[in-house]
Amino acid sequence: MSEKKQQVSRRQFLNYSLTGVGGFMAASMLAPMVRFAIDPVLQAAGGEDMHAVVDVSEITEEPQRFDWTVEQVDAWYTSDVTHSAWVYKDENDEIVALSPTCKHLGCAVNWAGNPDYPDQFFCPCHDGRYYKNGLNVPDTPPNAALDLFEFEVKDGTLYLGNVKENPVQEGGA
Amino acid sequence: MRWKKKDLEMFFQSKEFIDTLCIPLIPLDLQTESEAIKLADQNTSLQIISDELERNYTGRIMLSPAYTYIRSTNYESESAILNQWTSMLSYDHFKHIFLLTYDVNWKKHERLLDSNLIWLTATTIDDYQTDQTKKWINEQVTQISELIRSFW
Numbered sequence A: 001m002s003e004k005k006q007q008v009s010r011r012q013f014l015n016y017s018l019t020g021v022g023g024f025m026a027a028s029m030l031a032p033m034v035r036f037a038i039d040p041v042l043q044a045a046g047g048e049d050m051h052a053v054v055d056v057s058e059i060t061e062e063p064q065r066f067d068w069t070v071e072q073v074d075a076w077y078t079s080d081v082t083h084s085a086w087v088y089k090d091e092n093d094e095i096v097a098l099s100p101t102c103k104h105l106g107c108a109v110n111w112a113g114n115p116d117y118p119d120q121f122f123c124p125c126h127d128g129r130y131y132k133n134g135l136n137v138p139d140t141p142p143n144a145a146l147d148l149f150e151f152e153v154k155d156g157t158l159y160l161g162n163v164k165e166n167p168v169q170e171g172g173a
Numbered sequence B: 001m002r003w004k005k006k007d008l009e010m011f012f013q014s015k016e017f018i019d020t021l022c023i024p025l026i027p028l029d030l031q032t033e034s035e036a037i038k039l040a041d042q043n044t045s046l047q048i049i050s051d052e053l054e055r056n057y058t059g060r061i062m063l064s065p066a067y068t069y070i071r072s073t074n075y076e077s078e079s080a081i082l083n084q085w086t087s088m089l090s091y092d093h094f095k096h097i098f099l100l101t102y103d104v105n106w107k108k109h110e111r112l113l114d115s116n117l118i119w120l121t122a123t124t125i126d127d128y129q130t131d132q133t134k135k136w137i138n139e140q141v142t143q144i145s146e147l148i149r150s151f152w
């Protein structure tokens, strides 16, 4: 019994060794790809997924939209993907970086995008609205607040990372 | 929305909100090097503009894969095919269909088309990463979206 179990047929052996070689090849292909995915400039700044977006001195109390481009490697397809954020300083001088992606169906919202609501974010697609802190205005299509970006300030530059859920519960300006 | 599995799943769930279809029109011509290069370059910039448009209006615009044709075509018969394309793709669903192009020949045959033609004047872009180019692209996208929004 045990003798039979341990016997490795020629075919099995080939299979094993080829899988091994294949796996090794995949790994050696993937390693550089992963390395390229991380911009060397930003790597130096420490955060794995943080991207330099803007000089902190440019941030005002009025939300402004900043764009940045990330090289995204999707299996064998590399593309430049543009991201945006609405960034401002709140009344406590704290930086707030909101994702522009509408929680309804994903259009990009604009600060003061509707002249009737100059103190809100407006979604042009189906008239969704959000207060300045990102909370969705009741009775408009979105059913959640705009996501927040994780951020970090280093040497006067704002770095943005992944989005996370926005904890705001109450509206107001 | 794009012609992608994930987006299409969302499309079929929220169809009533996605009422606008955009189709880039891309001409091909390999007769001379300079023309071919020019067209390829326009293809790139039209693709970037369409991508940006889609990114800003994902929840309402469906961006179709480009309609590709030979530039020396007969635009009358090509219009007929294009009309067939848009009606088949739309299935009476889309309220607004826009064709995006740099090709002035479509402008000349606009009356034959069932959908709205957005004809952009072409420029040559050497470097897509410069701030100036990004500004120009943003400007184009803003103007096109203002036009589209005036139909909503």
Ligand code: FES
Binding pocket: A102, A103, A104, A105, A106, A107, A123, A124, A125, A126, A127, A128, A141, A142, B017, B059, B060
């Ligand atoms: S996508 Fe923003 S309101 Fe519908």
